[in-house]
Amino acid sequence: MSIHYIPIFFLLFLSSFCKSDDQLTHAKPLTHSDMLISNSGYFALGFFSPTSTNNSFYLGIWYHSLPGPRTIVWVANRDNPISTHSSATLIINNSSDLVLSDSHGHNIWRTETNITAGATRAHAVLLDQGNFVLRLPNGMDIWQSFHYPTDTILPAMKFVFSYKAKIVERLVAWKGLDDPSSGDFSYSGDPSYPYLQVLTWNKTIPYCRLGVWNGMPVAGGRILTNTSSILYQTVINTGDEFYxxxxxxxxxxxxxxxxxxxxxxxxxxxxxxxxxxxxxxxxxxxxxxxxxxxxxxxxxxxxxxxxxxxxxxxxxxxxxxxxxxxxxxTAVDKKVSSVKITLPIIACLLLLSCIALVWIYKYRGKRRNEETQRKMMLGYFSTSNELGGENTEFPFVNFKDILSATKFFANSNLIGRGGFGKVYKGTLEGGKEVAVKRLSKGSGQGTVEFKNEVVLISKLQHKNLVRLLGCCIHEDEKLLIYEYLPNKSLDAFLFDAAQKHVLDWFTRFKIIKGISRGLLYLHQDSTLTIIHRDLKTSNILLDTEMTPKISDFGMARIFGANQNQANTTRVVGTYGYMSPEYAMGGAFSVKSDTYSFGVLLLEIVSGLKISSSHLIANFCGLIAYTWRLWEDGKAIQLVDSSVLASCPHDEVLRCIHVALLCVQDRASDRPLMSSVIFMLENKTTFLPAPKQPVYFAVSNCGDGEGSESMENSLNGVSITTLKGR
Incomplete structure (x- = not known):
């Protein structure tokens, strides 16, 4: 950077630095290190703790422009503190509600706007009056903090004592100087005389009567005159409303x-x-x-x-x-005020100039290091034959940031492992939680899958697909960074006797439909036709609302525009979920994923693993057991006992019927995912009779334990070559 441009850079830097960020959007949540500042800098919204030794954290609004300790004027979660502020996140969800949650996905506080989900996208803004409002694109405010005061009335706030003779709003004091939770004392109208007087209450007992309203618009109070303005109170009675x-x-x-x-x-x-x-x-x-x-x-x-x-x-x-x-x-007052204002501004500019110099030095060094690593990544991917010369934009994450986020890959951060390597939970700068998949060093098995996954998933965007946030190559380290999903994978609930009660039938059916829509996107609605080839319960991740997200695209394949089927001698996947034409001949298509979905559907309905033949007496596996029950008219006996009593039988039987259509031996007999979704969601639609499945992926039916261990040994990214029978 030329020295002649540094003054111009300072002006641009300072102007951007000093401009307040007063808005919260869908794409920009508020984390523990963030803060919204109103346009003129009067108020700030963020996370705070009443004392430095207090481990409770709150979302609140305070005066930003006043020196000294913070004066808190509003608290969102005053009676439900967060134990660790680094885990707190404030978002706007798809229903246009503000939601405050912790690292476990538990809702700490939320608004209730009753806006139709997905109908429109709201944004939140902190106004100069200290009002935090949730606003639609047309400018209409659907929620505001002024309507939910805590212990403070601000200028311009309409404090409604009563509406149609009913008490509406109440100020509640803090429990203590360092405890914003609701205290014993409150301030509100008198329910007996809602238009005439207001009271201070000690719990439910009147403590102090503040006088009867005399009908005048300006009430008694205190006027502060140490500034260039005055504060006064106006009382308004519209008949229905008194405020x-x-x-x-x-x-x-x-x-x-x-x-x-x-x-x-x-x-x-x-x-x-x-x-x-x-x-x-x-x-x-x-x-x-x-x-x-x-x-x-x-x-x-x-x-x-x-x-x-x-x-x-x-x-x-x-x-x-x-x-x-x-x-x-007066002139003297203005001169004194000007000095008081000007001196801090000059000091601030000098401090910011020093910060800018340090920032330039560090930024240029960091950028130079990142460019070197980025070129190495592009060179690494350009040698891949698996990708067919595909171009993609690589979301890059610095290796040092990953080390810091995962605490140097600490065992306490380990959340999963597979054939690819290990998966760690991490917290990036700013408080964003991520899942970091680390390729095992020297693993030739995972290299191709790593390249494949980066190219594929960076092109895919769907609510039922896990989102790739970045990737990193550093020396012999290869890492993928995903969104963190606290509920982990479907198998952790479905096959755990202590956890499966969480999956009621409503949740299971929601998961079934979510997986089917994710597959339809891969097969038909995305710009590329993609075959996943390793669909199974451990590759279905669940977010805080139990929405399913398909993950692990290491073995996925891209089809050309006119391509319907492909063959390979390198059969990859997991026993039990493989279609017969793929396992025995290496042929795969979208119908291969349909077969895996059918197996997955049977597992979700029954709560049994496809490989759990030792749990089903006299049957080789789950598919054979299902077919026998279906033929005998006893298919309802397949349903997991934990949901049998509460599930709609017609809906469950339809799911079993669709699953049997999906696991038919001939690929041409299986429905496309578009038909699967239609059959699942339309209860009156006629379903064709399924053909008896003859192929069973777990061929050794004599030893249940052996087949179980075989499936587990190939969990994750599994590579094997099978011969036809």
């Missing part, structure tokens, strides 16, 4: 006011002289002047009242005085 609004004004005069106490009475002064007395006294905050026409006992019929300090206990009354407020707008 307060606090506002800030720069008007010097308030008519018909009950004047404050503690005034100085100055005699024999005209109005102009009274105003001059206040203007020449730096401590003067207000003055009032009125004729006492009925005051015959006083020799001086006029009066000049002057106040210093805060104005306490004022209000609007009939025939009151004109109260003139002195604001901080």
């Amino acid at each position: 307060f609004v606090y506002a800030i004004s720069n008007n010097l005069q308030f008519p018909e006011m009950k004047v404050p106490g503690n005034f100085l009475h100055i005699r024999n002064k005209s109005f102009d002289q009274c105003e001059a007395v206040c203007n020449h006294n730096c401590s003067c905050t207000a003055f009032a002047y009125a004729n006492m026409s009925g005051g015959s006992a006083m020799a001086d019929p006029s009066r000049c009242l002057v106040w210093s300090g805060e104005l306490i206990d004022i209000g609007k009354i009939p025939n009151g005085e004109n109260l003139h407020i002195r604001l901080a707008d």
Whole structure:
């Protein structure tokens, strides 16, 4: 970078640095290290802990422009703290609701907007009034924090005491100085007299009555005059609604006011002289002047009242005085204010300039290192014959960032392993949680799959496919970085007696339909026709809402535009899920995945593994057992006992019927995934009779334990060559 461009760079850098980021979108969640700042910098929204020793964290709004300790004005999850703030994330979900969750996917706090899911996409913005609003693209606000106050009323906030004679909003005090949870004291309208008075409550017992409303629009309160504006309270009664609004004004005069106490009475002064007395006294905050026409006992019929300090206990009354407020707008006040503002700005600019120099130095070094590693990656992929010269954009993650995210691949972060290698949970800078798949060093088996997966999955975008966030090659390390799914894989629930109760029939059917839609996307709706070739329960991952996502594309193959079938001598996959034409002859097509889906469907319905022949007496495996029950009219006996009592029998039987159509021996007899989805979702659709499946992938039916261990040994990425029978 030329030295002549550094001043210009500083200006661009400082302008971008100083501009506040006040919006939250679907694509940009808020994590523990993020903060929204309102457009003018008055308020900030983020995560905070009341004390440095407190392990409880909250999402809140505070004054950003005030020095000293934070003044918190709103707390979202005040009664449901987060134990570790690095795990907290605030998102806008597909239903246009704000959702605060922890690392386990548990919802800590959320809004309820009742917007139709997927109908539109909202965004959230922190306004300069301290109001956090959820807004539709057409500008309509569907939720705002001002409607859900905690313990603070802000200027411009409409605090509704009652609506149609019912108490609506209530301020609830913090339990303690360092504890924002709901305390004993609260402030609200009186249910007995919702339009007349407000009370302070100690739990459910009235503690202090704050007076009866006298019908005047400006109520008693405190006016602060140490700034260039004043704060006052307005009471509004529309008939149905009774509410307060606090506002800030720069008007010097308030008519018909009950004047404050503690005034100085100055005699024999005209109005102009009274105003001059206040203007020449730096401590003067207000003055009032009125004729006492009925005051015959006083020799001086006029009066000049002057106040210093805060104005306490004022209000609007009939025939009151004109109260003139002195604001901080004199030349001296402005000069002092300008100095107070200018000096911090200069100091800030000098500090930012130093930061910019350090940033440039580190950034250029980091960029140079990343370019070197990126070129190495591109060279690595250009030698791949498996990819057929496919071009793709590689989302690159620095190896040092991966080491930091996984704590140097600590065993405590290990969440899975397979033929490819190991999978670690990681937390990237900014708090984003990821799953890092690490290729075993020296594994020739996984190299091709690694290249294949990067090219394929980087081109695929579907809610039922796992999302690749990045990849990395560093010396002999090869890594893939995925979105982290806390519920792990389907088999962890389906085949675990202690966990399978989580999968009620509604959830199982949701998973079945999600997998089928993901396969349809691969086969038909994506820009490429892709055969997965290793569909099984361990390759179905589940997000926090139990939405299934197909993973592990290491063995997937791309079909050309006019290609329907391919052959290979390198048969890969897992016994039990392979179609007969693929296992015995190496031929594969979209119908090979249909067969695997049928097996998967039987496992989800029954809760049994395809290889669990020793659990089914007198049968070689799950398919043979299912067929016998189907022929005998007893297919309902296949259903997992944990869901049998609560599932709709017609829907379950339809799933079994579709599964038997999918596992037919001849590929041409099996339906396409588009037909599978139609048959699953349309209960009145006629289904053809399935043909008896003769082929059984686990051929050694005499020894159940042997077949079980055979399947497990080939779990993950499995490579073998089989001979036809």
